[in-house]
Structures are given as structure tokens and as C-alpha cells.
Amino acid sequence: MFRSAFKSRRCIIPASGFYEWTGAKGTKTPHYFSSPDGRPLAFAGLWESAPNSQTNLLEDSTTIIVGPANEWMSCFHDRMPVILDWNDASAWMAGGDPGAFLRPPPEDALQEWIVSPRVNRSGVGDDEPTLIEPTVAA
Incomplete structure (x- = not known):
């Protein structure tokens, strides 16, 4: 889906941070x-416009590129x-060598x-600033 976007529709997704989980399922x-x-972090991203299958209207979507x-x-x-690196942002947007x-x-x-x-509970206070405060593991 994002093959052509990689060549010509790059973006930067600014973020204060991201989450990752460790441990066994359920805990x-x-x-x-x-x-x-x-x-802020500068995530390398791509964007694409595609028709919505139900309305046929164009909708924009983005993806964050992940790597090792x-x-x-x-x-x-x-x-x-x-x-x-924020110093590389312009070169990324201009289509510089992805490598x-x-x-x-x-x-x-x-x-x-x-x-x-x-932080795992979606829909209830999922934009609450206290979700990123340090806590002690149980």
C-alpha cells in the first residue's frame, strides 16, 4: 500500500514518546x-490517500516506519x-536516500x-497526561 508513498509521500510524525510492553500475556x-x-521525537512516516470503500471519498492515512x-x-x-534526527528532517522529506x-x-x-x-485501557482517559508518569512495577 505504501510503496509509491515511500518514494514521494514521506512525512514526519512528531511524538512526545511511545509505549512498549514486556512480560507474559495477562501481566x-x-x-x-x-x-x-x-x-519531541521525529518518527519517519509515510502518507497515502485512498478512496474509502464505503463512501468512495478520498481519505488520508499514515504509517510510522519501524525497523530493527x-x-x-x-x-x-x-x-x-x-x-x-531533527537535522535530517528536510532531507527525509525531500526524498533523500532512505538507507x-x-x-x-x-x-x-x-x-x-x-x-x-x-495505558492499556482504550477510550477512557487515553489522552490523560498522568499515563506517562513513572510508577513502580507491581
């Missing part, structure tokens, strides 16, 4: 990952979002802490 522990300096985890992240998951961007970030690019399992 998973959520972790929050963010930039150590508090700056760096060594530090690999203890949490085997892949992670492709995080661009220069689609690589794991440096080991010190992220910080992590355990957050409340309430």
Missing part, C-alpha cells in the same frame, strides 16, 4: 520511551520506530520508565 508491564532532553531495535531497545522489543535514515538511533537516544497499566 504485561507498559514502558514509556521518550527523548532524554524532552524534545538498537541494542539498548532490544531488551524491550526486537523492533522500534525509525527515529530521525541514510532507516537505521536504529544511537543507544542514548531514548530514556525509559515503567508507567501505569491504565
Whole structure:
């Protein structure tokens, strides 16, 4: 679906952070990952417009590109979002060589802490700022 978007419809998805879960099914522990300096992360993304099958109206969709985890992240998951250096944002948007961007970030690019399992409950306060506050694992 995103083959042509990779060539000509790139985007940057700014984010304060992202979640990853560890542990056994039913007892998973959520972790929050963010930039150590508090700056937004720049996820490499793609966008596409396609007709809605029911209305036939064009709808935009986006995807975050994921790739292999760096060594530090690999203890949490085997892949992670492709995080661009903000200095590379213009080159990514201009269609620069993807090989220069689609690589794991440096080991010190992220910080992590355990957050409340309430983050798993969709629809009820899922934009509540306290969901990213550090908590002690049960």
C-alpha cells in the first residue's frame, strides 16, 4: 500500500514518546520511551490517500516506519520506530536516500520508565497526561 508513498509521500510524525510492553500475556508491564532532553521525537512516516470503500471519498492515512531495535531497545522489543534526527528532517522529506535514515538511533537516544497499566485501557482517559508518569512495577 505504501510503496509509491515511500518514494514521494514521506512525512514526519512528531511524538512526545511511545509505549512498549514486556512480560507474559495477562501481566504485561507498559514502558514509556521518550527523548532524554524532552524534545519531541521525529518518527519517519509515510502518507497515502485512498478512496474509502464505503463512501468512495478520498481519505488520508499514515504509517510510522519501524525497523530493527538498537541494542539498548532490544531488551524491550526486537523492533522500534525509525527515529530521525531533527537535522535530517528536510532531507527525509525531500526524498533523500532512505538507507541514510532507516537505521536504529544511537543507544542514548531514548530514556525509559515503567508507567501505569491504565495505558492499556482504550477510550477512557487515553489522552490523560498522568499515563506517562513513572510508577513502580507491581
